Amino acid sequence: MxxxxxxxxxxxxITCQVCRSDVFRERGVKLNSSGMEFMNLAWADETATGLICWRCGYVHLFVNREIQLHRVKA
Incomplete structure (x- = not known):
């Protein structure tokens, strides 16, 4: 879970842009580009932090490495 x-x-x-909730689940997201896919180098594409709103499901993407995540009880 x-x-x-x-x-x-x-x-x-950070709060959700849609419902203003401040609780998320985190997931790494690969930012694939068509050029890298074409050359079979998609593994080298940049990765973002995906924050999925716990309430509405809206996905927020961050490439800023300084994002801080704090566990909470939902």
Whole structure:
């Protein structure tokens, strides 16, 4: 089962753009490009942190490596 997290960038807590919830589940997301796919190098594409809203399911993507995740009880 997915673990509930809250997320922050520095002193700013992240909330869902759709429903304003502040609880998410985290998942790594590969940012594939068509050029890299064509050359069979998709494994080298950049990875983002996906935060999936616990309430509505909206997916937020962050490539900022300074995002901080904090576990919470959902």
């Amino acid at each position: 997915a673990k509930a997290v809250r997320a922050a960038l520095g002193d700013t807590w």
